[in-house]
Amino acid sequence: GAVVSQHPSWVICKSGTSVKIECRSLDFQATTMFWYRQFPKQSLMLMATSNEGSKATYEQGVEKDKFLINHASLTLSTLTVTSAHPEDSSFYICSAPDFVGGPLHFGNGTRLTVT
Amino acid sequence: KQEVTQIPAALSVPEGENLVLNCSFTDSAIYNLQWFRQDPGKGLTSLLLIQSSQREQTSGRLNASLDKSSGRSTLYIAASQPGDSATYLCARMDSNSGYALNFGKGTSLLVTP
Numbered sequence: 286g287a288v289v290s291q292h293p294s295w296v297i298c299k300s301g302t303s304v305k306i307e308c309r310s311l312d313f314q315a316t317t318m319f320w321y322r323q324f325p326k327q328s329l330m331l332m333a334t335s336n337e338g339s340k341a342t343y344e345q346g347v348e349k350d351k352f353l354i355n356h357a358s359l360t361l362s363t364l365t366v367t368s369a370h371p372e373d374s375s376f377y378i379c380s381a382p383d384f385v386g387g388p389l390h391f392g393n394g395t396r397l398t399v400t
Numbered sequence: 401k402q403e404v405t406q407i408p409a410a411l412s413v414p415e416g417e418n419l420v421l422n423c424s425f426t427d428s429a430i431y432n433l434q435w436f437r438q439d440p441g442k443g444l445t446s447l448l449l450i451q452s453s454q455r456e457q458t459s460g461r462l463n464a465s466l467d468k469s470s471g472r473s474t475l476y477i478a479a480s481q482p483g484d485s486a487t488y489l490c491a492r493m494d495s496n497s498g499y500a501l502n503f504g505k506g507t508s509l510l511v512t513p
Contacts, residue, residue: 317499326508327491327505328504328505329444329489329491329503330503331501331502332508339401342498347446378443378444380501382499385499386431386432386493386495386499389500389501391446393442393443394443396441
């Protein structure tokens with residue numbers, strides 16, 4: 286089955302630094318990847334849609350200059366949290382379909398803690 | 401944005417009981433609906449996916465139904481076990497939202513021995 290690999294699984298960083306999260310589709314090509322964020326005891330909220338070879342589409346209220354998304358190949362999308370602050374501490378999870386409109390395959394998520 | 405509502409928010413049942421988790425959504429023009437399981441601090445495990453043309457899907461002790469006209473889906477768990485304890489998330493996919501999933505807040509299930 287289709288597998289999405291995400292790493293790191295957890296990261297602790299200091300306030301003001303940047304953190305990069307990688308999301309890879311291991312056995313399929315993903316023209317689209319979705320990035321979600323989940324705060325404690327909340328549901329998953331879509332942050333942005335990553336499109337291979339073009340700019341990402343951000344949901345309302347998500348700062349595109351703070352959450353940089355790069356989807357340079359059909360198997361890799363990265364999310365960089367720039368100048369991280371404690372309020373950015375959250376669970377970030379990526380997903381991708383192996384065909385348009387297909388079921389989404391999720392990575393295992395990244396737990397970010399900003400101190 | 402289309403809303404997805406899950407009721408109840410939390411549920412505690414003794415082992416062996418059959419139970420139903422509810423999910424409701426606005427707008428019947430969904431592409432598909434998925435149920436996931438999430439264990440504390442973990443990622444998502446896909447349980448069942450129902451296409452808009454389907455009415456139900458079954459996998460083992462799980463059965464999910466979809467009623468587009470009423471905007472409802474239910475997840476039925478038969479003969480619950482302590483290992484079923486987790487948060488269950490309902491999510492809808494729309495073609496007009498780029499085929500992203502829109503999640504409900506989940507039902508936290510505790511099955512006691």
